[in-house]
Amino acid sequence: MMPKLIDGRAIAERVYAELRDEIVSLKSRGATPGLAVVLVGDDPPSRAYVRAKDKTCRELGLHSVKLELSATTTQAELLARVDELNRDEKIHGILVQSPPPPQIDEAAIIRALDPRKDVDGFHPLNVAKLALEDDTGFVPCTPLGCLRLLRETGIALSGANVVVLGRSMIVGKPMALLLMRKGIDATVTVIHSRTRNISESCRRADVIIAAIGRPHFVRTEFVREGATVIDVGINRVEDAGSERGYKLVGDVDFESVSKLAGAITPVPGGVGPMTIAMLMSNTIKACRQITSFQATKSG
Amino acid sequence: MMPKLIDGRAIAERVYAELRDEIVSLKSRGATPGLAVVLVGDDPPSRAYVRAKDKTCRELGLHSVKLELSATTTQAELLARVDELNRDEKIHGILVQSPPPPQIDEAAIIRALDPRKDVDGFHPLNVAKLALEDDTGFVPCTPLGCLRLLRETGIALSGANVVVLGRSMIVGKPMALLLMRKGIDATVTVIHSRTRNISESCRRADVIIAAIGRPHFVRTEFVREGATVIDVGINRVEDAGSERGYKLVGDVDFESVSKLAGAITPVPGGVGPMTIAMLMSNTIKACRQITSFQATKSG
Numbered sequence: 001m002m003p004k005l006i007d008g009r010a011i012a013e014r015v016y017a018e019l020r021d022e023i024v025s026l027k028s029r030g031a032t033p034g035l036a037v038v039l040v041g042d043d044p045p046s047r048a049y050v051r052a053k054d055k056t057c058r059e060l061g062l063h064s065v066k067l068e069l070s071a072t073t074t075q076a077e078l079l080a081r082v083d084e085l086n087r088d089e090k091i092h093g094i095l096v097q098s099p100p101p102p103q104i105d106e107a108a109i110i111r112a113l114d115p116r117k118d119v120d121g122f123h124p125l126n127v128a129k130l131a132l133e134d135d136t137g138f139v140p141c142t143p144l145g146c147l148r149l150l151r152e153t154g155i156a157l158s159g160a161n162v163v164v165l166g167r168s169m170i171v172g173k174p175m176a177l178l179l180m181r182k183g184i185d186a187t188v189t190v191i192h193s194r195t196r197n198i199s200e201s202c203r204r205a206d207v208i209i210a211a212i213g214r215p216h217f218v219r220t221e222f223v224r225e226g227a228t229v230i231d232v233g234i235n236r237v238e239d240a241g242s243e244r245g246y247k248l249v250g251d252v253d254f255e256s257v258s259k260l261a262g263a264i265t266p267v268p269g270g271v272g273p274m275t276i277a278m279l280m281s282n283t284i285k286a287c288r289q290i291t292s293f294q295a296t297k298s299g
Numbered sequence: 300m301m302p303k304l305i306d307g308r309a310i311a312e313r314v315y316a317e318l319r320d321e322i323v324s325l326k327s328r329g330a331t332p333g334l335a336v337v338l339v340g341d342d343p344p345s346r347a348y349v350r351a352k353d354k355t356c357r358e359l360g361l362h363s364v365k366l367e368l369s370a371t372t373t374q375a376e377l378l379a380r381v382d383e384l385n386r387d388e389k390i391h392g393i394l395v396q397s398p399p400p401p402q403i404d405e406a407a408i409i410r411a412l413d414p415r416k417d418v419d420g421f422h423p424l425n426v427a428k429l430a431l432e433d434d435t436g437f438v439p440c441t442p443l444g445c446l447r448l449l450r451e452t453g454i455a456l457s458g459a460n461v462v463v464l465g466r467s468m469i470v471g472k473p474m475a476l477l478l479m480r481k482g483i484d485a486t487v488t489v490i491h492s493r494t495r496n497i498s499e500s501c502r503r504a505d506v507i508i509a510a511i512g513r514p515h516f517v518r519t520e521f522v523r524e525g526a527t528v529i530d531v532g533i534n535r536v537e538d539a540g541s542e543r544g545y546k547l548v549g550d551v552d553f554e555s556v557s558k559l560a561g562a563i564t565p566v567p568g569g570v571g572p573m574t575i576a577m578l579m580s581n582t583i584k585a586c587r588q589i590t591s592f593q594a595t596k597s598g
Contacts, residue, residue, distance in 0.1 A: 127430050128423030131472055159495045167479050173430055176475075176489075180466050185493035187500070190475075194484035196458045201486070 004153065004263040006230070008145075011152050012273040015281060016060060022284050023061055026291070033287035034063035035093040035119070035279075036085045040078060040100045041071035050097055056276050062283065063090055071101050078104060079112055086114040092290050093119035093283035116290055119282035121174065130174055133181045136289065138282050143175035145274025146209055146230050147184075153263045155207065155228050158185040163202050165218070165251065166211035167192045171232055175209055198222070210251035218252040226262035232271050303452065303562040305529070307444075310451050311572040314580060315359060321583050322360055325590070332586035333362035334392040334418070334578070335384045339377060339399045340370035349396055355575050361582065362389055370400050377403060378411055385413040391589050392418035392582035415589055418581035420473065429473055432480045435588065437581050442474035444573025445508055445529050446483075452562045454506065454527050457484040462501050464517070464550065465510035466491045470531055474508055497521070509550035517551040525561035531570050 026033060035057050039050045050066060057064035067081060078096075085094045094117045096109055110118070115125040121138035129137025150157060162179050166172035167190050179186040191201055192212070202208055202222035210218045211232035223229060233251030250267030258264050265271055325332060334356050338349045349365060356363035366380060377395075384393045393416045395408050409417070414424040420437035428436025449456060461478050465471035466489050478485040490500055491511070501507055501521035509517045510531035522528060532550030549566030557563050564570055 124424055124427030124431065128426040131426050131430060131476075132423065132468060159493045161495075161500075169431060173476070173479075177430075177472070180472075180489050180491070185491070187488065187490055187494040189486065189488040190479050191486055192479070192484070194458045195486040196460075201460075 008270040012277040015277040036065040092287040141278035163205035171211035216253040307569040311576040314576040335364040391586040440577035443577040462504035470510035515552040
């Protein structure tokens with residue numbers, strides 16, 4: 001069986017093509033979607049993410065603000081910046097790059113965000129809207145990207161057995177809530193470190209979404225032939241042969257599982273590009289909602 | 300196999316015994332927990348529920364306010380009453396009996412509640428706290444009661460396969476979020492009308508929680524021998540032989556399933572009494588939190 005590689009970069013490009021139409025439409029009515037990304041400290045991977053987000057904004061013609069604050073920024077200083085951004089009419093989406101330094105109470109920062117600008121979907125009101133199936137809320141970008149990847153594979157999600165590996169508030173739980181909602185209608189099982197017989201439960205799945213943060217955790221004995229496998233993991237493992245000394249691998253043992261799966265995402269090039277695409281999509285949704293413009297029928 | 304009948308009335312009494320200690324402790328410090336139940340209109344089952352809640356409050360020595368408003372109450376009038384109760388220092392819990400008449404926007408009423416007094420756990424901030432595993436929030440009474448019943452059976456929930464039948468915001472979803480949280484650690488599958496092979500999925504469960512609202516939906520072919528079965532359903536079915544012309548039955552075909560199950564709740568006398576007990580427990584928690592008194596070690 002030849003697995004169908006799910007090409008996250010190509011699908012992200014399709015998303016951008018749809019978003020460009022939206023952006024043209026919004027700009028024609030005087031609204032340019034604006035995203036502010038706040039980085040506290042100088043964690044190298046965080047810097048790289050922030051750069052990528054800023055670059056994508058610029059390529060799409062969005063208004064992009066990149067706020068780089070020192071690693072010694074206090075909670076009060078950060079709250080003051082969030083407050084400014086909440087009131088800034090040119091900004092429709094605000095993201096505070098995670099993880100912040102230890103002196104920052106990240107949950108309090110998230111609660112301080114205007115929920116209408118919380119394009120990461122982590123504010124309690126957006127968490128509730130996801131559970132309550134209220135479409136005006138923001139769904140976290142990674143699960144939203146996974147859903148789009150699944151839709152693009154053409155797999156029927158209604159009634160499908162989906163196993164979500166991992167129960168974090170960034171991926172596992174919102175993914176489960178998203179997939180079980182009416183109109184999507186998947187049958188969702190959430191599996192985690194305490195689950196007994198993990199491989200057996202996974203083998204019953206039509207779709208496996210791996211977000212457990214353990215390199216190559218999902219092996220062939222987890223996967224029914226023909227199942228769809230979405231790999232959210234981005235794990236650094238030592239690699240003496242590489243210049244950086246490490247390489248990035250997913251939660252799925254791609255080499256063996258790809259021989260069995262009906263469709264599978266690679267790492268990198270799968271979920272990663274979709275996460276940024278969904279951030280752009282959420283920013284444009286925020287702009288539409290804040291300015292009360294209706295969505296155009298595009299894509 | 301002799302099934303162990305899970306006696307909701309007896310377990311509710313144990314909860315009340317614990318709560319009485321809490322109430323004594325709170326009163327000794329000048330705080331009497333107060334619950335306000337608001338009934339709009341005169342739906343007979345709603346009246347019966349409200350009466351039962353009021354009676355239980357009085358038996359426990361809580362301050363109880365029963366507000367009975369006419370069926371023609373407007374949204375503005377109801378919001379004004381909610382606002383009064385939000386500001387009433389003697390009231391720590393507020394519950395607006397569901398369903399209200401059609402002119403009332405129930406979601407807007409719930410959003411208007413002070414979340415610290417939302418003992419039903421339906422306010423978006425409490426929905427979010429459940430998902431975010433924040434123990435200061437309120438969990439809806441029915442799933443909270445089911446969890447207590449499960450704990451009383453002595454079944455190990457960590458790693459257990461739990462199937463939740465139904466995905467409502469009143470029972471199914473909060474039940475799933477509660478059972479998958481850290482420290483409880485069940486492996487949860489949420490099953491609903493679109494699920495394929497429902498009976499097969501249920502047969503793999505160590506615990507089945509039926510909240511699908513269909514009389515006698517769960518039959519023997521759904522249940523593995525020895526499984527624990529919690530029946531949340533309260534369905535009226537015609538019964539020519541009864542004086543009222545109907546009887547109440549659960550979502551589980553008790554007669555046949557009880558021969559197979561390791562433990563099972565009856566209807567009535569299972570989940571029902573626990574729902575009111577958890578309402579009392581939430582009210583006392585609200586009083587403790589609002590008055591900033593610490594819990595006593597009881598029970």
